[in-house]
Amino acid sequence: MPMYSLILRSASHFLLPLLLLFSIFLLLRGHNEPGGGFIGGLVASAAIALYLFSMDVKAARQVLHIDPRELLGWGLTLAVLSGVPAVFWHQPFFTAQWLTLELPALGEVKLSTVLLFDIGVYMVVIGSVLTVLLALADADDARH
Amino acid sequence: MRPEVALPILIPLLAGALSLAFWRSRAMQRGIGVVGTGVMMLSAWVLLYTTWQEGYLVMHMGNWPAPFGIVLVADLLSAIMVVLAGITGFATAIYSLATLGKRHEHFGYYPLMHLLLAGVNGAFLTGDIFNLYVWFEVMLVASFALLILGGERAQMEGAIKYVTLNLVSSALFLSAIGLLYGLIGTLNMADLADKIAQLEDPGMVKVVAMLFLVAFGIKAAAFPFFFWLPASYHTPQVAVSALFAGLLTKVGVYALFRVFTLIFSLEDPFTQNVLLWMAGLTMLTGVLGAAAQYEFRRILSFHIISQIGYMILGLALFTPLALIGGVFYIMHHIIVKANLFFISGLIYRLKGSYELRELGGVYRSHPWLALLFLIPALSLAGLPPLSGFFAKFILIRAGIEAQAWWLVGVALLVGLLTLYSMVKIWSEVFWKAAPPSAGKTPEPRTRNDALLYLSIGGLALLTVLIGLGAQPVFVLAEQAAAQLLDPRGYIEAVLGGEA
Amino acid sequence: MAFVVGGLYAAAIYMILRRSIVKLVIGLVLLSNAANLLIFTLADMSRGAPPLVPLGALQPAGAVADPLAQALILTAIVIGFGVLAFAVVLIHRAYEVVGVDDMDKMKDTDT
Numbered sequence: 103m104p105m106y107s108l109i110l111r112s113a114s115h116f117l118l119p120l121l122l123l124f125s126i127f128l129l130l131r132g133h134n135e136p137g138g139g140f141i142g143g144l145v146a147s148a149a150i151a152l153y154l155f156s157m158d159v160k161a162a163r164q165v166l167h168i169d170p171r172e173l174l175g176w177g178l179t180l181a182v183l184s185g186v187p188a189v190f191w192h193q194p195f196f197t198a199q200w201l202t203l204e205l206p207a208l209g210e211v212k213l214s215t216v217l218l219f220d221i222g223v224y225m226v227v228i229g230s231v232l233t234v235l236l237a238l239a240d241a242d243d244a245r246h
Numbered sequence: 247m248r249p250e251v252a253l254p255i256l257i258p259l260l261a262g263a264l265s266l267a268f269w270r271s272r273a274m275q276r277g278i279g280v281v282g283t284g285v286m287m288l289s290a291w292v293l294l295y296t297t298w299q300e301g302y303l304v305m306h307m308g309n310w311p312a313p314f315g316i317v318l319v320a321d322l323l324s325a326i327m328v329v330l331a332g333i334t335g336f337a338t339a340i341y342s343l344a345t346l347g348k349r350h351e352h353f354g355y356y357p358l359m360h361l362l363l364a365g366v367n368g369a370f371l372t373g374d375i376f377n378l379y380v381w382f383e384v385m386l387v388a389s390f391a392l393l394i395l396g397g398e399r400a401q402m403e404g405a406i407k408y409v410t411l412n413l414v415s416s417a418l419f420l421s422a423i424g425l426l427y428g429l430i431g432t433l434n435m436a437d438l439a440d441k442i443a444q445l446e447d448p449g450m451v452k453v454v455a456m457l458f459l460v461a462f463g464i465k466a467a468a469f470p471f472f473f474w475l476p477a478s479y480h481t482p483q484v485a486v487s488a489l490f491a492g493l494l495t496k497v498g499v500y501a502l503f504r505v506f507t508l509i510f511s512l513e514d515p516f517t518q519n520v521l522l523w524m525a526g527l528t529m530l531t532g533v534l535g536a537a538a539q540y541e542f543r544r545i546l547s548f549h550i551i552s553q554i555g556y557m558i559l560g561l562a563l564f565t566p567l568a569l570i571g572g573v574f575y576i577m578h579h580i581i582v583k584a585n586l587f588f589i590s591g592l593i594y595r596l597k598g599s600y601e602l603r604e605l606g607g608v609y610r611s612h613p614w615l616a617l618l619f620l621i622p623a624l625s626l627a628g629l630p631p632l633s634g635f636f637a638k639f640i641l642i643r644a645g646i647e648a649q650a651w652w653l654v655g656v657a658l659l660v661g662l663l664t665l666y667s668m669v670k671i672w673s674e675v676f677w678k679a680a681p682p683s684a685g686k687t688p689e690p691r692t693r694n695d696a697l698l699y700l701s702i703g704g705l706a707l708l709t710v711l712i713g714l715g716a717q718p719v720f721v722l723a724e725q726a727a728a729q730l731l732d733p734r735g736y737i738e739a740v741l742g743g744e745a
Numbered sequence: 746m747a748f749v750v751g752g753l754y755a756a757a758i759y760m761i762l763r764r765s766i767v768k769l770v771i772g773l774v775l776l777s778n779a780a781n782l783l784i785f786t787l788a789d790m791s792r793g794a795p796p797l798v799p800l801g802a803l804q805p806a807g808a809v810a811d812p813l814a815q816a817l818i819l820t821a822i823v824i825g826f827g828v829l830a831f832a833v834v835l836i837h838r839a840y841e842v843v844g845v846d847d848m849d850k851m852k853d854t855d856t
Contacts, residue, residue, distance in 0.1 A: 175266025175357075182260050376817055383824045390831055394838070402839035406766060409832055413773045414761065416828075420780040420821055427814070428787025 107156065114156040118165070121149030129224050130217075139220035143227025150228075151235055159239045162232075170232035177225025184218035250296050251305040251318045253289040254328045254367040258282060258335075262360030275356040276343055282360060283339040286367075287332030290325070297325040298722070302729075302739035304373070317434065317740055319373035322726035323573060327370040327500055330580045333708070334492040335363045337701040341588055342485035344697040345595070350395050350483060358395075362388035362489065369497050373740055375426070375509075376433045378501065379419055382465070386412050389494060392486045393478060404478030411474040415464035422457035429454065436740035439508045439733055448514075455510040455517055459524075462505065466498025468558055469528035472551045476535065479550070480543035480600075484591025487543060491550055492584035496576060499557045503572070507730040512564040521562035526656045529555030533663040542590040542600040542675070545667055546583070549626065552660055553579050559657065560641055563648050569727035571641035574719065578633040578712055582622040585705035589619050592698050593675060602674040609676040616676045618699075621706040623672065625713065627665035633712035636720070746786045753779035765846050766836045773832060777825040781818050788814030 129142030154162035166173075261282025268274035297303055303320040320328075338359070346355055365385030372378050390412075394405045427433060429450060430441050445451060460471070467475040475495070479487055512518050532552025539545045557579070560572020590600065592615065597605050609616040625632035628639075638661055645654040712719055729735060753775055760772030788811060840846060 169269055171269045172267050175263050175269065178263030179260060179267055182256060182263060185256070376820070380820065380824065383828065387828060387831065390828075390835070394835065397838065397842065399842050402835070402842045405835055406769075406839055409835060410761070410769060410773065413828060413832070414776065417757075417773075417776040417780045420777070421783050423817075424780065424784035424787050427784065427817070433813070433817075 110156040114152050118149050118153050121152070122146055125149065129220060139223030140227055143224040144231070146224070147228045147231035147235070150232060154235065154239060159236060159243060163236065166232065170229045170236060172229075173225050174229030174233060177222045177229055179222075181219050181222025181226065184215045184222060187215055250289070250293045251303050251320050251371060252307075254286055254293060254332065255318075255364055255371060257286045257289055258360040258364040258367065261286075262357045262364065265356040265360065266354075272348070272351055275351065279339045279356045279359065280343065283332070283335040283363065286363065287329070287336045290329040290332035293320055294325040294329050297322050298725070302736060304739050316377050317373040318371045319436075319736070319740055320371055321729045321736060322722065323500070323503065323730060324370045326573065326577060326722065326726060327496070328367050330577060331363060331366050331370065331493055333705075334489060334580060334584050335359070337584060337588070337705055338485050338489045340697055341488070341591075341701040344695065345485055345591060346483060353395055354391070355395060358388045358392050359489070362392065366493050366497055370500060373435050374433055375435050375438065376423055379416070379423060382419070382497070383416060385494070385497065386416065389490065392489075393482050395483055395486060398481070401481045404481040407474045408478040411464055411471070415461045418457055418464075419461035422454055422461060425450075425454045425457065434740065435504070435508055436737040440737050440741070442509060451510070452514070452516065455506075456520075458505050458510070459502070459520065462498045462501045463524065464498075465495065466502060466554055466558070467495050467551050468524050468554055469531050469551075472528065472532070475551060476544060476547040479547040480541065484587055484594065488584040488587035488591070491546065491587050492580045495550060495554055496580055499554060499576065502558065503561055503730065506561060508733045508736060512562070518562060518564060521558060522650065522653065525555050525559035525562045526653050527555075528552065528558060529656055529660045533660045533667070536667045537663055540602045542593070542602060542605075542671065543587065545671065546586050546590065549664065549667070550583060552664065553583070553626075555660070556638070556641060556657065559645070559653060563644050563650065565644055565648055566727055566731060567640060567647060568644035569730055570720065570723045571637060571644050573723040573726045574640055575637040577719065577723070578625065578637045578709070581705050581708050581712070582625050582634065585622045585702055585709070586626065588698065588702045588705070589615070589622070592702065595695075595698075602671065605675045606678045618702055618706050619676065620672070621709055623668040625709050627668050628661045629665070631713045633709050633716070636713065636716045640720075746782070750779055750782050750786055753782060766839070767846060770829070770832050770836055774829055777821070777829070781821050781825070784814055784818055784821070
């Protein structure tokens, strides 16, 4: 990729972890306030896309560690599976199940299948957006 | 709470997701393909058994009560359709193990196939009309991608026509849903059926009904909206063609059956007449188109259209016997048609061509294959004692009882012409001596051929079984038709009796 | 609103009937938007409070907007977007493979 900018490159090194953290924050606060898996996933993929623009395709793939298509697949699996536990309580699929934990430091923490679903969505969004972006970037590289 | 209802949708979704997750491992994807479709087929049989035992199965997704949440409903018709989808999916998965090249598998064939099956099953099982639209789109997106798998010129051209027509149909469907929601203010099909009777504006209802008719007519490839089908169905990989031929148009037919028995009444003579004309002309144009063709898969594609005509005829006559015939016909047709496409693919492997003129001598070299071809072919034409005979017999008898003489005449004529084109294939491909310049050199025989014979033989066996054991199948279709004719049961099952 | 919807449908059908595939896709975009707008118009979209139930209550306070129509349109937009993205890629690939932008020349698969 012909673009090279020192400022962008240095900035993206700092921005990448920040944006990823922010995306997880968005993911976790999603249920009762604006946010959630979809938006969090978009922010996370934007972070990696920024990295892709400032570095190159290879570096972006390395940051990701895993093929985005596999991420997509696992995310989808998780999202579908999150509907299943309801059956064990003799309720229809996708009925939300809540588990409230009292943790000493954090106070009351609610875990739910909705959260699992949201994490699945988060992974699906990252996976699909990056599959498309990386494919486009590869095609662009091949042309140069 | 009935988990059975959701399983046929969840299993292929899960299988598709897993085969995406194991993107890099071909063996894994193949394994998931066979196991996933196999388990789905089993769950479909369980569903059929429980609906047979207990009647309607209803599940409110996420525990939201109807008519506010999305419901999944299985009556006998949906259960039968899901079983057929399971059988076709399983046979296709086995068949594609042997026929698909590495390139196609790498493009994501297996995830797409599972997604397609999930969409098809979802469309069969949903009890919500907007959800039906969503499942249609799931199915379509998967089918678009499957259609261009391989990326040859003909596939691109076929795909453009297919995509355009289907998008137009989806837009019409969506508009019709919008109109219906504006009129009635609900999207649950049972609730719609309940409230539409109280509407004082029959003209508007008729408009909406016609919009649905056009939208589903395009999907089902009924006259006069069938042009996309012969232009695209013969282009993709054979396994894909077979899956499409078996299932996709039938989802349109199923939607017609569902909407026009449940929501819109066919007692209105105008609607019924439109459907009757559609049925007759669909049969006729399809079979005439097939008679003019000399390419194996194109003949089969045109025959899909004429067969769709028979199914719509069953719906349009709207007598108990006719509906039984329609349901019976769907059961018989899906299995037979997928099998014929499988056989065309096998012959292509053996002889390297789909053109009838370039083929020949298969009977001499592969007599068993010839026999296996004869079973679905003659069944399609409706010779006793195969499954097609009973399907056609019931329909024609219903036509006579309804005194729709010209339709009976058309149906008989079309049966005759179907026999003609099947005999044409038989004599050209199997009987006549192989032409000297017999296309490409045949591919070397591999052990994979056993898999092809397995799926073809299995489906042929089913055809014979439906024919010989017609009585239980008839009873099943009878029950399904009885449920269709009495929508009260459906409405009460969904809305919980207080409706 | 009704006139806008009608105009969109008319424009969409005109575009679909053109011979160029690019215009065909534009027509499809317009058609799906027309359908969305039709739902929007017919469902009597109105200003209203978000349909949220306050904590502890069983009914939302006061009149609320109908959330279903918005959900329908949102779903339809997302689906339409995905399908159209596919269609655009398809015509791009088709153009590369076939080399023409003219429906009349794409008749290899016709009979």
